Amino acid sequence: xxxxxxxxxxxxxRVALTATGLAILIGIPIAYYLHKADSRLGTLIDTLITxxxxxxxxxxxxxxxVLLGRNSAIGTFLEDTFGVTLVFTxxxxxxxxxxxxxxxxxxxxxxxxxxxxxxxxxxxEILGRSxxxxxxxxxxxxAWRGIVAGITMTFARALGDFGATLMVAGSIPNxxxxxxxxxxxxxxxxxxxxxxxxxxxxxxxxxxxxxxINRLEKRVIQG
Amino acid sequence: xxxxxxxxxxxxxxxSGCAAESGQEEAAETAEVSIAAASDLNPAFQALKDEFEAxxxxxxxxxxxxxxxxxxxxxxxxPFDVFASxxxxxxxxxxxxxxxxxxxAQPYAFGRIGLMMKEENTGAAENIADLTSAExxxxxxxxxxxxxxxxxxxxxxxxxxxxxxxxxxLVYGRNITDAFTHIETGNADAGIIAYSLGIANExxxxxxxxxxxxxEPIEQVIGVTSQADHPEEAQLFIDYITDGSGKxxxxxxxxxxxxxES
Numbered sequence: 382x383x384x385x386x387x388x389x390x391x392x393x394x395r396v397a398l399t400a401t402g403l404a405i406l407i408g409i410p411i412a413y414y415l416h417k418a419d420s421r422l423g424t425l426i427d428t429l430i431t432x433x434x435x436x437x438x439x440x441x442x443x444x445x446x447v448l449l450g451r452n453s454a455i456g457t458f459l460e461d462t463f464g465v466t467l468v469f470t471x472x473x474x475x476x477x478x479x480x481x482x483x484x485x486x487x488x489x490x491x492x493x494x495x496x497x498x499x500x501x502x503x504x505x506e507i508l509g510r511s512x513x514x515x516x517x518x519x520x521x522x523x524a525w526r527g528i529v530a531g532i533t534m535t536f537a538r539a540l541g542d543f544g545a546t547l548m549v550a551g552s553i554p555n556x557x558x559x560x561x562x563x564x565x566x567x568x569x570x571x572x573x574x575x576x577x578x579x580x581x582x583x584x585x586x587x588x589x590x591x592x593x594i595n596r597l598e599k600r601v602i603q604g
Numbered sequence: 605x606x607x608x609x610x611x612x613x614x615x616x617x618x619x620s621g622c623a624a625e626s627g628q629e630e631a632a633e634t635a636e637v638s639i640a641a642a643s644d645l646n647p648a649f650q651a652l653k654d655e656f657e658a659x660x661x662x663x664x665x666x667x668x669x670x671x672x673x674x675x676x677x678x679x680x681x682x683p684f685d686v687f688a689s690x691x692x693x694x695x696x697x698x699x700x701x702x703x704x705x706x707x708x709a710q711p712y713a714f715g716r717i718g719l720m721m722k723e724e725n726t727g728a729a730e731n732i733a734d735l736t737s738a739e740x741x742x743x744x745x746x747x748x749x750x751x752x753x754x755x756x757x758x759x760x761x762x763x764x765x766x767x768x769x770x771x772x773x774l775v776y777g778r779n780i781t782d783a784f785t786h787i788e789t790g791n792a793d794a795g796i797i798a799y800s801l802g803i804a805n806e807x808x809x810x811x812x813x814x815x816x817x818x819x820e821p822i823e824q825v826i827g828v829t830s831q832a833d834h835p836e837e838a839q840l841f842i843d844y845i846t847d848g849s850g851k852x853x854x855x856x857x858x859x860x861x862x863x864x865e866s
Binding site for chain 1: 679
């Protein structure tokens with residue numbers, strides 16, 4: 382068995398945490414909008430958001446590659462203006478992880494918002510609270526359970542992504558090789574022992590983080 | 605209390621990540637050649653890595669994968685210096701899209717295929733004609749639609765007039781590694797896969813080479829990419845495996861290296 386490098390583990394954690402953070406910042410407002418929207422457009426957007434879950438990850442990764450790669454409009458713009466390539470960097474891994482996991486965030490948050498009692502919110506409005514204030518101090522805490530469920534699933538999906546990440550970030554050792562890709566690489570090389578060790582490490586770390594998040598959920602409700 | 609532990613754990617994870625990354629940056633001062641290679645080259649390339657690095661002082665990093673996927677990535681800007689493909693058509697395509705330097709493209713090996721089965725099944729099939737026997741219930745090959753060794757396996761079966769008889773026994777793997785896994789896990793009684801895998805797994809398996817006349821030559825071509833950061837060092841590697849000390853290692857792993865023509 383070759384030497385174990387822990388780089389993939391730390392890269393995967395950074396990518397998954399960043400993607401989850403972005404999913405919260407981008408996903409919750411979208412979920413709130415979808416919750417409020419009564420139009421066909423809202424339903425259409427809701428349906429489209431579920432698309433990344435339906436597509437095979439490698440296909441999704443391929444489309445992301447074509448969309449953001451050096452031949453694309455976005456890619457050439459980034460390169461000409463900022464001298465930056467997005468693909469085959471850890472940033473691309475974050476994009477891939479974000480795209481595959483944000484549907485879980487949005488769906489969960491949207492359902493959670495729907496369960497919040499409208500009467501409470503109306504009362505707060507009548508009593509003079511601003512809309513932002515209501516959203517932050519009432520809606521989010523009341524929807525907290527569903528939101529945390531969304532965060533948990535988002536993080537888990539982002540951490541475990543393989544196909545999309547492999548396609549758009551590549552399998553470059555010590556740069557973009559995340560844990561799932563390292564495991565696959567070990568399998569390809571016929572190094573079953575290494576693959577099993579990496580799986581064990583990843584499982585323990587992932588379970589610890591997910592367990593902690595779940596405990597956090599209970600704690601905040603009581604507080 | 606638990607919140608603090610959680611916050612602490614997350615901060616620790618992030619900072620360890622940062623530490624790991626900066627550690628890697630310090631080490632990379634020598635020239636580094638990044639090689640995208642078809643997965644069947646994994647054992648061979650890993651075997652010659654240390655010797656090459658010692659001989660030339662150039663560091664190698666490998667990214668293994670399926671030839672088609674790597675070709676797609678190179679076309680969309682992947683930062684590889686060298687592409688060692690398992691199928692010449694992908695290199696030809698990349699030459700057309702100006703992603704591979706035409707002059708650098710050369711065949712580095714011819715692949716061979718053979719019958720492979722677990723030692724406990726010895727005698728179940730001694731040659732390709734035996735594959736029609738009832739003892740072989742499932743036969744695994746790589747997917748002929750896009751894997752060159754799969755295509756060769758299919759061609760060999762057709763050339764021997766056996767394809768119609770074994771067609772419903774066929775089990776496709778995405779690539780030869782998957783095809784081998786089918787044999788390894790007992791899901792296929794035998795398979796037609798690459799010679800390089802046969803050599804890498806001598807213990808516990810029988811491998812019977814098939815006549816190369818039965819299929820189109822599996823010409824594996826290597827080339828330097830247009831956006832290579834280190835094109836001279838990249839060419840060093842290509843010369844090493846086609847004409848230098850790497851040639852012996854390649855042949856030991858089942859790749860027939862063509863005679864130098866230039």
